[in-house]
Amino acid sequence: MxxxxxxxxxxxxxxxxxxxxxxxxxxxxQAAAIRHNLPMFARMLLxxxxxxxxxxxxxxxxxxxxxxxxxxxxxxxxxRLELLQASGDIAxxxxxxxxxxxxxxxxxxxxxxxxxxxxxxxxxASFGPFAEASQANAAAAxxxxxxxxxxxxxxxxxxxxxxxxxxxxxxxxxxxxxxARLRAAGFNDLVVIKQGEQQNGIALGRFGSxxxxxxxxxALRAKGFRAQLLPNTSGxxxxxxxxxxxxxxxxxxxxxxxxxxVQNIRCS
Numbered sequence: 001m002x003x004x005x006x007x008x009x010x011x012x013x014x015x016x017x018x019x020x021x022x023x024x025x026x027x028x029x030q031a032a033a034i035r036h037n038l039p040m041f042a043r044m045l046l047x048x049x050x051x052x053x054x055x056x057x058x059x060x061x062x063x064x065x066x067x068x069x070x071x072x073x074x075x076x077x078x079x080r081l082e083l084l085q086a087s088g089d090i091a092x093x094x095x096x097x098x099x100x101x102x103x104x105x106x107x108x109x110x111x112x113x114x115x116x117x118x119x120x121x122x123x124x125a126s127f128g129p130f131a132e133a134s135q136a137n138a139a140a141a142x143x144x145x146x147x148x149x150x151x152x153x154x155x156x157x158x159x160x161x162x163x164x165x166x167x168x169x170x171x172x173x174x175x176x177x178x179x180a181r182l183r184a185a186g187f188n189d190l191v192v193i194k195q196g197e198q199q200n201g202i203a204l205g206r207f208g209s210x211x212x213x214x215x216x217x218x219a220l221r222a223k224g225f226r227a228q229l230l231p232n233t234s235g236x237x238x239x240x241x242x243x244x245x246x247x248x249x250x251x252x253x254x255x256x257x258x259x260x261x262v263q264n265i266r267c268s
Contacts, residue, residue: 122243124267125250127259129155129237136238139257146253148244155239161206161232162213166225168193168201175200185223206232243267 127143130136133152140150169175175192179202182190191203204220204227207213213229220227240259242250254262 121246122267123246123248123250124241124243124265125248125253126153126239126241126263126265127250127254127257127261128239129260130239131237133238136240139259140240142257143240143242143244143253146244146248148242148248151241153239153241155237161208162210163206163230163232164204164213164216164220164227165193165198165230166202166204167228168198170200172200175202178202182225185225187220187223187225241265 127139128136130139133154136152140152143150166178169178172192172194179190179192182188182202182204187204189205193199193201193203205213205216207216210229217227217229242253250262250264
């Protein structure tokens with residue numbers, strides 16, 4: 001507004017009564033403009049009210065009434081729900097509970113023969129290995145006492161290197177004399193066998209590889225000794241293959257017969 005006043009009163013002096021008169025004239029001009037435009041503002045307001053009323057009337061005339069019922073389509077084949085008015089209708093509407101005989105008839109029939117056959121299936125296990133046949137026979141007798149069928153099975157021993165030795169001599173005196181000759185020839189690592197199948201023989205060393213064993217055998221034969229090369233195998237092992245009725249506890253029976261181990265096997 002200050003800028004407008006400076007633009008309206010540039011020709012008047014800046015001090016005194018003339019400047020005050022300029023401001024009053026400017027204000028009186030603004031009031032006259034407002035009084036001149038007031039009828040125009042009234043006409044615009046009237047037109048706006050008329051337009052609003054016409055819009056409301058048009059909406060009431062053109063809008064669709066609300067549907068009394070939902071427009072969802074219902075399948076006519078689906079029965080409608082009906083309320084039961086009397087207790088007699090309720091009693092008639094209750095479903096009938098099948099009797100005990102009908103329930104038994106609805107239950108699936110169980111194959112008794114198959115269950116019995118499954119319950120009578122055998123249990124098979126293998127106990128061992130036993131180092132001695134006498135131990136295996138004693139354990140087999142215990143298993144047979146509880147109704148098990150037992151078969152004794154012998155497994156060959158495993159290979160564990162090579163032995164170099166002299167064959168058994170006629171007597172212990174000859175074996176000791178041969179041992180003295182071997183020591184004199186420089187072969188001090190020897191043992192005279194006192195019992196067993198090789199009694200009165202002389203063991204001259206055990207080797208893990210065949211090459212080392214043959215090298216030692218060659219050295220002995222070079223000195224005039226008839227050394228032999230024999231594979232070293234562990235003794236045979238004995239197993240008990242048992243077939244027992246259902247309910248047989250193989251782990252408990254292993255402890256009862258003092259078996260080194262037990263394995264489940266397929267029944268033949």
